[in-house]
Amino acid sequence: xxxxxxxxxxxxGSNFVHQSVRERPDVEITVLxxxxxxxxxxxxxxxxxRVRLVQGDIADADVVDPLVAEHDLVxxxxxxxxxxxxxxxxxxxxxxxxxxxFTLLEAVRRHGVRFHHISTDEVYGDLELDDPAKFxxxxxxxxxxxxxxxxxxxxxxxxAWVRSFGVxxxxxxxxxxYGPYQHVEKFIPRQVTxxxxxxxxxxxxxxxxxxxxxxxxxxxxxxxxxxxxGRIGETYLIGADGETSNLxxxxxxxxxFGRPSDDFDHVADRPGHDLRYAIDASRLREELGxxxxxxxxxxxxxxxxxxxxxxxxxWRPAKAGVEATYAAxxx
Ligand code: NAD
Ligand code: DAU
Numbered sequence: 027x028x029x030x031x032x033x034x035x036x037x038x039g040s041n042f043v044h045q046s047v048r049e050r051p052d053v054e055i056t057v058l059x060x061x062x063x064x065x066x067x068x069x070x071x072x073x074x075x076r077v078r079l080v081q082g083d084i085a086d087a088d089v090v091d092p093l094v095a096e097h098d099l100v101x102x103x104x105x106x107x108x109x110x111x112x113x114x115x116x117x118x119x120x121x122x123x124x125x126x127x128f129t130l131l132e133a134v135r136r137h138g139v140r141f142h143h144i145s146t147d148e149v150y151g152d153l154e155l156d157d158p159a160k161f162x163x164x165x166x167x168x169x170x171x172x173x174x175x176x177x178x179x180x181x182x183x184x185x186a187w188v189r190s191f192g193v194x195x196x197x198x199x200x201x202x203x204y205g206p207y208q209h210v211e212k213f214i215p216r217q218v219t220x221x222x223x224x225x226x227x228x229x230x231x232x233x234x235x236x237x238x239x240x241x242x243x244x245x246x247x248x249x250x251x252x253x254x255x256g257r258i259g260e261t262y263l264i265g266a267d268g269e270t271s272n273l274x275x276x277x278x279x280x281x282x283f284g285r286p287s288d289d290f291d292h293v294a295d296r297p298g299h300d301l302r303y304a305i306d307a308s309r310l311r312e313e314l315g316x317x318x319x320x321x322x323x324x325x326x327x328x329x330x331x332x333x334x335x336x337x338x339x340x341w342r343p344a345k346a347g348v349e350a351t352y353a354a355x356x357x
Contacts, residue, residue, distance in 0.1 A: 028054045030097040032084050032130065033104030034077075035065035037208040038144070041242045042103065042249065047073045049250075058082055058093060059104065060122075068340060069207045084126035087133070094133035099140045099253065102130055105180075108211055109148075109173045110355070113297060116172035123176035124183070131187045134195070141195040142253050143184045147238070147263065148174035149199060152300035155236065160306040161199075163261045170298050181261075188259040196256040198249060200264035201305045204326065205242035206333040210341050211348045213237075214327070217276060218334045219345055221283045228357060231295030233273035236302040240266040241320035248307075251316045265305025266318035275327075282328050294356035 029046070033039040034057030046053055056078045059065045070077055082089035084104050094100060104126060106112065106119040127143070134141045150161040151168030167182075169175040187193040208215045217227040248264040256262060270278075277287050310316045320326040334341060 027052065027099060028056070028097045029099045029101060030056050030058055030093060032058045032100065032102045033065070035059040035061055035067060035069055035079065036103060036107070037064075037205075037212075038203055038242055038245060039103035040066075040069035040207050041205060042101065042246045043070060043077055044073055045243060045246050046250075047076045056080060056093065056097065058084065058089070060084070062106075063344070064107065064209050066207075066340070083122075085121050085129050087129050090129050091133045091136065094130065094139055095137045097139055099142070100130060100134055101142045101144070101249065101253070102127065103144045105144075105177065106173065108209075109171045110211070110296060110357075112171055112173035112176075114355075116176075119172050119176045123173075124179045127180035127183055131183055131193060135187060135191050135193050138194075140253075141184070141193060142249065143181065143195060143197045144249070145181050145197060145199045146174065146177050147199050147201045147265070147303050147305055148300065149178040149181055150303075153302045153304055155234065155302055157302070160304040161263060162306045163263055163309060170300050185259070194258050196252050196258060197261040198252055198264050199261065200245050200248070201238035201240050201266075201268070201303055203242045203245050204239055205330055206337070207340070208242075210344050213272065214275065214279075214330065215334065215341065216348070217279055218331050219341055221279060221285070222335060222338070223345075227276045227279065227290040228293045228352070229272055229276055229290055230293060230299060230357065233276065233292065234271055234301075235299060236269050236271050236304070237275075238265050238304050239268035239270055239275075239323055240264065240318065241326045244318035244320055247319070248310055248316050251310070251314045255314050262310045262314070263305050263307050264310060265307045266320070267307075268323055269302075269304050270323060278324055278327055279331070282324075282331055
């Protein structure tokens with residue numbers, strides 16, 4: 027099978043490529059990635075002899091169309107992915123997340139190629155802290171930020187291309203991922219690398235916001251389950267019952283680093299900050315028999331800390347620039 031992975035030099039995509047090389051020796055892999063600030067060629071170094079990397083833009087039909095035509099399956103990770111950036115400049119989010127997904131859909135329609143669309147739980151908006159409900163595949167869409175609204179738009183395009191044109195696509199909406207190769211702009215890598223540098227972690231607002239953490243390898247094993255056995259046109263929610271407040275994440279990191287539990291700073295809150303995300307993954311578990319492997323968040327976090335300690339050359343070049351951008355927003 028020939029598989030095209032968009033965004034395969036980013037966080038989740040590069041982990042997906044590593045896992046696919048390990049577990050799917052018969053799959054020929056091409057990565058299509060624009061290598062934006064968030065993409066790093068070196069994230070594919072460990073598998074470079076098994077993967078072809080094409081540098082290109084998913085919104086450029088002249089690049090996308092002939093490449094899609096050579097493949098049997100497209101797994102679509104490429105996106106502008108950071109909420110804070112989308113508040114500063116939404117325009118690349120519209121181009122990549124909406125126009126890019128449209129461009130890929132037109133190509134898979136033309137060439138009859140199977141498509142799996144990677145999306146986020148943020149399309150459903152947020153939940154109250156004391157709400158017993160979780161997001162399900164029938165929760166109404168209610169995105170809050172430019173990032174999540176462009177992801178919602180991309181999901182709706184995929185659903186329409188399935189219904190109107192018979193495109194063979196599945197969708198997945200996952201909660202917050204953590205693990206190796208995550209950009210230092212994101213919450214967990216930012217605090218881990220701050221602590222390595224002896225800098226206090228930074229919590230937006232009171233730190234009570236809750237995210238439903240899942241290890242990136244569990245996200246990617248679920249993606250393969252859906253590719254192998256998911257029903258065409260269906261949406262699967264991916265989550266591993268990992269609800270944790272930002273404050274508790276920081277306290278766990280401080281404990282791992284042997285620092286006092288109050289050794290952090292509160293900084294300016296994110297405008298429109300979603301309060302809580304929580305996933306009900308029962309369709310994935312019951313219909314497709316998927317189970318996560320990383321069930322102890324502290325263990326997964328400690329392994330992630332080890333990775334950042336051992337791979338400083340990977341994250342160091344981006345660190346100062348990211349911190350300068352945050353400082354300009356009082357964060
Ligand atoms: P990331 O920002 O780490 O990586 C995105 C990758 O896409 C980068 O390699 C970048 O170079 C590439 N890219 C960006 N614009 C492109 C373009 N126009 N053409 C080609 N390539 C382009 O993102 P991530 O955290 O790995 O997220 C991957 C996907 O998973 C996204 O679709 C995101 O919405 C979704 N998702 C992320 C999370 C999470 O917690 N990080 C959770 C659920 C869903
Ligand atoms: O839920 C899935 C989504 O998770 C994905 O779709 C996004 O691509 C991904 O970036 C992530 O979005 P969040 O906005 O939840 O992730 P982020 O890492 O930016 O922030 C996590 C939480 O931590 C959020 O409540 C904001 C807070 N935060 C973030 C930073 C960078 C802080 O308190 N301090 C920080 O320094």
